[in-house]
Amino acid sequence: MTVSAPTAGPTVHVAAAGSALPGAPVDNASLAASLGVNEEWIDHFIGTRTRHFARDLATGEVRWSLADLCAEAASQAMECAGTDPADIEFIVLGTATPDHLMPATVNEVADRLGLDQLPTYQLQSGCAGAVQALALAHTFISSGTHRTGLAIGGDVCTKHLDLRRDLSSAAPGDLVNCVLFGDGAGAAVIGADPGERPVVLRRTLNRCTGLGRSPGQIIDWFGLADRHDQRQALTEDYKAIESSVPAMAVEILWELLDELGWSADDLDFLLPPQLSGRMTRLITERLGLPNAREISCVADTGNNGNALPFLQLQQLMKEIAAGQKALAVAVESSKWIKAGFALEGL
Known part of the structure; x- marks a missing residue:
């Protein structure tokens, strides 16, 4: 079954959501100057104005890990929902770019949040991973297995890109990856109890x-x-x-x-x-x-x-x-x- 069907169990609520974007936004002028490409090409072909990088554009230094960003987004979501960390019964993380093959990044996130003795799940997927995390959380709540949990999605795409090399003569298929992606994380508190705005x-x-x-x-x-x-x-x-x-x-x-x-x-x-x-x-x-x-x-x-x-x-x-x-x-x-x-x- 790929579409969640109505159940006789608890109604599934999104209590609150949070996000984390690393550093100041990088505009097209700064990115074009760094990569040696045409700023107008980025404006017209990609249509993205700014993005955020977990790595320093000038030095290549990694300043934020995926776990850092996911923990920040989850903390913000819990604070917005008024949810005590002790009430979190599970964590699901969807990502295509985990910090390591092992340990799973979701467990690093749990550690940063001070959470222990709870089930954690990491789903390896691209843009669909966020929806998969929500789907799994929906199943846990609607079945009555758990009452409150965290669904998280995030990626640090720049770890796969060399942002310091000269791309002035790169093929468009290579160049597009360096101007399309950014880094960040988001999270939601999912539960059986409605929030202030159900x-x-x-x-x-x-x-x-x-x-x-x-x-x-x-x-x-x-x-x-x-x-x-x-x-x-x-x-x-x-x-x-x-x-x-x-x-x-x-x-x-x-x-x-x-x-x-x-x-x-x-x-x-x-x-x-x-x-x-x-x-x-x-x-x-x-x-x-x-x-x-x-x-x-x-x-x-x-x-x-x-x-x-x-x-x-x-x-x-x-x-x-x-x-x-x-x-x-x-x-x-x-x-x-x-x-x-x-x-x-x-």
């Missing part, structure tokens, strides 16, 4: 649809045997992504609406896929929901992977009112995963 997590969707298709994105690990290999750590087929993601987003939208029994006119908010500023605009136009207010952040945060749905959720939580409905769409191009979730204010 928001219900009605549905989650997560489905791999890449049978027989080449991956649209690959992130490689390098061990001792292949650390001197000249292949890139991060590669993607941007043309395939640009072609496939808008169509997949439409399919996700209507699948969720059908499962919920909602019409397009019922939606008050749309949280579209956050690939880049330019792609988000194109996808939103393709979805064709003029009455739904768009909640987007990628133009200011860069594509920080699994943090993005939580950053959108945090903004939504400030705006959604009783009786209003919201739908989020996420597409992961690594192996073409459809993902999304639906929320309703009470």
Whole structure:
């Protein structure tokens, strides 16, 4: 079952959300000067204005780990929800860029939060990992197994990029990765008890649809045997992504609406896929929901992977009112995963 179905168990609430973005925003002028590329190309082709890096752009020094960012986002979410850390019964983290293969980053996050003797789960995935974390949290709460937990998503993408090399003659497919991504984390307190502004997590969707298709994105690990290999750590087929993601987003939208029994006119908010500023605009136009207010952040945060749905959720939580409905769409191009979730204010 890939779409969470109604249950007789507790209603699942999003009590609050939090986020963490490392350092000051890096604008296109600064990034272009550092990489030796054209600022206008970034403005027009990517459409992202700023992004945040866990590494210092000038020195390459790593200043924040993924665990640092996830712990900060989770602490903010708990504080906003008024949730005592002792009440947290589980943690789920979705990421494509863990700090280590072992120990799992989710356990480092638990340690920073002062949490012990609780189940922890780390889901290895790209943009869909955030939705997978919400889906697993939904299952725990709706089944009555737990009452309160943390769903977290985050990525430190710059660990896979050499931001100090001269890219003035790089191929567009290589260059796009250095200007598309950013770093960050987000988190949400998920529980059976409504917060001060009750928001219900009605549905989650997560489905791999890449049978027989080449991956649209690959992130490689390098061990001792292949650390001197000249292949890139991060590669993607941007043309395939640009072609496939808008169509997949439409399919996700209507699948969720059908499962919920909602019409397009019922939606008050749309949280579209956050690939880049330019792609988000194109996808939103393709979805064709003029009455739904768009909640987007990628133009200011860069594509920080699994943090993005939580950053959108945090903004939504400030705006959604009783009786209003919201739908989020996420597409992961690594192996073409459809993902999304639906929320309703009470």
